[in-house]
Amino acid sequence: VIDDQIHRTTQIPRDTLLDYKEKTENNRLPIVVTYNAKLNIIRKIERPATHAPYRYPTKQIFPELPLLSYRQPPNLRKMIVRSALPNTTKAGTFSSNRCETCKYVLCKDQVAIPNTQKIFTILDYYLCASSNVVYMIICTRCSTGGIYIGETGQKLRARMNHHRHKINTKSCDTPVGQHFCSQNHSLQDMQVLIVKGNFKTEWERKIYEFKCMELFNTL
Numbered sequence: 001v002i003d004d005q006i007h008r009t010t011q012i013p014r015d016t017l018l019d020y021k022e023k024t025e026n027n028r029l030p031i032v033v034t035y036n037a038k039l040n041i042i043r044k045i046e047r048p049a050t051h052a053p054y055r056y057p058t059k060q061i062f063p064e065l066p067l068l069s070y071r072q073p074p075n076l077r078k079m080i081v082r083s084a085l086p087n088t089t090k091a092g093t094f095s096s097n098r099c100e101t102c103k104y105v106l107c108k109d110q111v112a113i114p115n116t117q118k119i120f121t122i123l124d125y126y127l128c129a130s131s132n133v134v135y136m137i138i139c140t141r142c143s144t145g146g147i148y149i150g151e152t153g154q155k156l157r158a159r160m161n162h163h164r165h166k167i168n169t170k171s172c173d174t175p176v177g178q179h180f181c182s183q184n185h186s187l188q189d190m191q192v193l194i195v196k197g198n199f200k201t202e203w204e205r206k207i208y209e210f211k212c213m214e215l216f217n218t219l
């Protein structure tokens with residue numbers, strides 16, 4: 001049966017299908033009412049009235065059967081659920097609880113790229129507990145050159161514990177430790193935000209980290 005129908009459609013030339021088809025004019029009177037179970041009575045009223053042309057003059061006024069359509073009445077779902085996301089959904093890194101990392105989280109969805117007129121925009125919503133991310137540590141003391149890009153498969157806050165430990169123990173074996181242990185610097189100058197998350201593979205994440213390093217000139 002399906003093959004037959006497919007065969008039939010292949011027989012119709014393309015030109016015929018492209019021709020504009022005029023719609024047949026419809027004079028049926030639309031009656032739109034909000035649905036209610038008790039309204040079935042309307043169907044019973046409309047039929048005899050329209051099917052008995054000589055008994056009722058309505059047939060002359062409305063020669064065709066009225067087009068009865070129901071409007072969906074308000075329901076709990078319509079009243080409670082909004083189909084659009086609320087505008088308060090924002091992008092950036094947000095504090096979820098009062099962990100140590102939350103104190104340093106920079107909640108912004110745009111970062112200026114130093115020495116350019118460009119702005120980098122963060123598209124998604126992240127928390128200090130987000131994992132599989134590329135993040136950015138910014139030094140508030142240095143106007144330029146105080147940016148460090150990193151990536152981690154762990155939660156951001158676990159990775160930040162590591163960075164904080166380096167700074168607190170004055171370990172200069174990492175770029176972050178070195179920067180925040182330098183003159184006039186302290187942990188208080190540090191801010192962190194997630195640039196991007198949800199990578200499919202570790203490789204994809206590392207590539208993205210590298211691209212950010214190029215973009216922010218931190219290589």
Ligand SMILES: [Zn+2]
Pocket residue numbers: 095096097098099100101102128129157
């Ligand atoms: Zn936190």
Ligand SMILES: [Zn+2]
Pocket residue numbers: 139140141142146179185189
């Ligand atoms: Zn600095």
